[in-house]
Amino acid sequence: MPVPLTKESDVDVLVIGAGPAGLMCAQGLTRAGVNVRIIDKRPGQVAAGQADGIQPRTIEVLQSYGLAERLLREANQMHMAAFYEPSPQGGIHRTGRAPDVNAPTARYPFEVTLHQGGIESIFVDCLRSLGKEIERPAIPDSIDVSNDPVVLKDPHAHAVKVVVKHLDTPQGRGDTEVIRAKYVVGADGAHSWVRKEMGIAMEGEQTDYVWGVVDMIPDTDFPDIRNRCAIHSENGSCMIVPREGDVVRLYIQLTDADVRNVTTGRVDMEKFSAEKLLEVAKKSFYPYHIKAAGPVHWWTIYIIGQRVAARFSSHERVFIAGDACHTHSPKAGQGMNASMNDTHNLIWKLTHVLRGWADMLLLKTYELERRKYAQDLIAFDRKFAALFSGKPKSADNPDGVDQEEFLAAFRTFGAFTSGIGVHYARTIITDPTHQSSAANLVVGQRVLPHAVVRAADARPFEVQDLLPADTRFKVVVFTGDIADAGQRERVNVFAGKLDREGGFMRKRKEAYDVLAVCKTRKEDVNYTDVPAVLRPHWSKVVLDDVDVTGKIGGGIYETYGVGPEGAVVVVRPDGYVGVVTPLEDVGSLERYFEGFDAKS
């Protein structure tokens, strides 16, 4: 037998890149029990800098994986935004403050900030607790997708061959490994190797806006140093993003004269230093003083680019995610959020296909949903960056940015900057036909957070916490008043149909979780009145009622637009509403699930 020159192995999913998109992907798949590996070219985690804040919706997503508690403990929270503009007396003055998040339905009505290493650690520790380590440093050397149509059609075929070099092996040399993967996720950043290998073009272009960023502990008398702050000064714009502990990040607008090489016209990092950045900032802060108390933690300069990949996958075998498929301005705090939400969208789809539950066409919805979102994001970002980088309006500059216009944009774009405005269009997994049965629980949007009270013990819960990202579809049954005999009979009929021989619930019981929401008072309810098929455990019955203090819960039927006659709402494993039907229409549910069920 010939001695193999390289190790060969099979894997279900290979994730390339251990930034926020790749880490999110790896933890979700590992948690789901998928055979996954994750490689990264960096020898260790990022220690400081990079990355932006985490939006309200992203906190909800992290919470759905049980990861928000630590984030909220370690991160800074931004609740308030403050706005400064040129003062008639010279320097700047505050024109107002406003909530940093403009999203009335946000469960977490604030953004959080934490250095990228802190965020990555949450994922790395989670992976470790699940027995999974990142393989690093390791770089992919080649990638080939099978061109055999039979192979490509078989969801369980190892259709992608990736050659990987492990750079830090015990032997001290670059061991080569051939990995045959069923699916590959390229989460390898803005300069994505995977994207280039797949020949996917980036559409869009660089802007002329050049900004500097500096992280430091400030020494200042500026009273809004712990708020997110937009400063328009005659000297240029500046944004403050307070971070964990006493650290503050400043985004500082630079001019061509500041940064460009006179001869080549290119941005010249050599021309710059943290000290020079702070010199620019100092002028913008006048009459307040600001300087670094101690050494600067991290700094960089960058040019805003706004681009989206032409495709997000190759044959639904190789996917790209995160910065690999979209880049935009950091100040709107979108980058890391869009990245983590890309793979959050992909995790359950890959899992369902790999488990043999779903047809491969489910995977097409990844690009449909996330590329549309990325395009909307870029369109928003163009407007926001232009407003933010523009000179303030004044007598000398009548075409400048009006403060009112800026504030209006800040408010209007709240749904975007909070991340909760995401609305996936109609596809096989989003069917708005019977939207009116739960008028305000919009199909394609995330489930609105709302407090409910558990029937068996009157304990209040956030309903989102009862719908975790555990890869199962949640069949949420609004039963109406279960203490009412007539309504109970309707619910019994529904339960009988749901549980029928050959129905979807019987076919793949493990793919569904059931939650009953009763419009019954906690003092009167017997949770035992809910039919057993809608109550797999005593904890699975909750009420539209306030808790014993009268302060938490109540009104979920009204908030969701569900009438006393009840309704059924299917929540996708990623927390987005998939389909809504009346209690009577079990047929619609059957058709929804048949639409992407694996052909067997």
Add this chain to the structure above:
Amino acid sequence: MPVPLTKESDVDVLVIGAGPAGLMCAQGLTRAGVNVRIIDKRPGQVAAGQADGIQPRTIEVLQSYGLAERLLREANQMHMAAFYEPSPQGGIHRTGRAPDVNAPTARYPFEVTLHQGGIESIFVDCLRSLGKEIERPAIPDSIDVSNDPVVLKDPHAHAVKVVVKHLDTPQGRGDTEVIRAKYVVGADGAHSWVRKEMGIAMEGEQTDYVWGVVDMIPDTDFPDIRNRCAIHSENGSCMIVPREGDVVRLYIQLTDADVRNVTTGRVDMEKFSAEKLLEVAKKSFYPYHIKAAGPVHWWTIYIIGQRVAARFSSHERVFIAGDACHTHSPKAGQGMNASMNDTHNLIWKLTHVLRGWADMLLLKTYELERRKYAQDLIAFDRKFAALFSGKPKSADNPDGVDQEEFLAAFRTFGAFTSGIGVHYARTIITDPTHQSSAANLVVGQRVLPHAVVRAADARPFEVQDLLPADTRFKVVVFTGDIADAGQRERVNVFAGKLDREGGFMRKRKEAYDVLAVCKTRKEDVNYTDVPAVLRPHWSKVVLDDVDVTGKIGGGIYETYGVGPEGAVVVVRPDGYVGVVTPLEDVGSLERYFEGFDAKS
């Protein structure tokens, strides 16, 4: 030189017993940097059973040490109580439900239940993270307190000699160690060896009430199995205490015929088994069925004893705490709570004396405060146990317990069963002279929980979380409206006096933390307007205002009974109000702290 036969060592505090009282004590002292050791005779932690629920006030105390988060994650919560009595149709029926906790100011308006091993693990892991291990198994062999008055007067003298046998040494034999301690805490349970050695008597007596306890996962159609439930049946009383996961604890009233040996009249454990207990319970539950789904986790029978130790210390050198100084009925859920709160009261007092900050007379307040509480508790417990163990009132039994009477008692004693009614009387550390300056923040009671908004970043906080159990006194300065020039001038004058040369704040800066509470809108405030001495960090200024959502905070001045002119409230390191004064009366503050300051 002769070879020493036993090891000898010095320690500041020796804690004997690693149950809830001892563990609370050890973690608090370790956290404070005190040189402490803790020994226990058991080779390992309790695995199941024992211990009761944790009251709302105890959760607040655990939170003040940063330990509540894990407790709340792992424990069950009891929000609702349900009441059953004999039904005219035979068997039992529900007469009503009511909130389990009757304490409007409770921050956590529920009780939690977790097996004792789970609770001890929280402390053990906390101690481990602080580098401290319990020494076990180890038993004390002798204890001697010096009778030299000079030694006893010196707070830093090693006045107590304890000989300890370590039972599980590497050599496999019982190594003996002589430990010379400055102070000893005997937290060694109801049969306390320390108490007996100190010759301290228990006052009070056993009752005739005999009860059985069984922990199990039930199989039942009883609709209140996850609520705290008081069942009065013709067959005897029963209480349900739902626990973590699906486990339920039943307390089952037993008759003399059930348990006593006919000849000796003594309780005979041999006569009993878990099966027999469940047989008794089954009759009380009729017409509902109940049985154990799988093996019983733990069971026991006990006689209610209600006793308090005559003294809680010997020369303020040896203290007893927890079950060592009070025993009572478990059903009111007091035992573990009183125990942990005993040592919570003692931790900071020992710490201040050991640091040379406070005079030894501070230690006398431990017995003054905690023995009075134990006596009140026993008085309450007598009434509650009698009501609960009595036969229900009926035509045949006109002298029986009336359901209305029971419910009234349940409500009346809410302050007790929640633990938040604790009110320490006037002593050197509780001075109610100027109570009217903060009329509702009662001197001797715990600081009322209330939400505030941080001035620098509009982030909401629970004010109790800004007053952690870090051994420092908290000087909470209600500044009034700091944006008002006149009021700001008054605050400046106060700050000047507080910061005067030779004042208490200058003398021991490390013993005090300062928090400013301004009655100023978050949109208007500049936290930089608060004088520097009242603002040791940007995070130390909070507002009487709602947060950006308008849902959290606001009204703390009104709730606390503080007028717009402001006030000063000193919060003891254990979270109880020590003294209240007007802004002008810095003299009262000086006198308060001088009252127990170490004479130097």
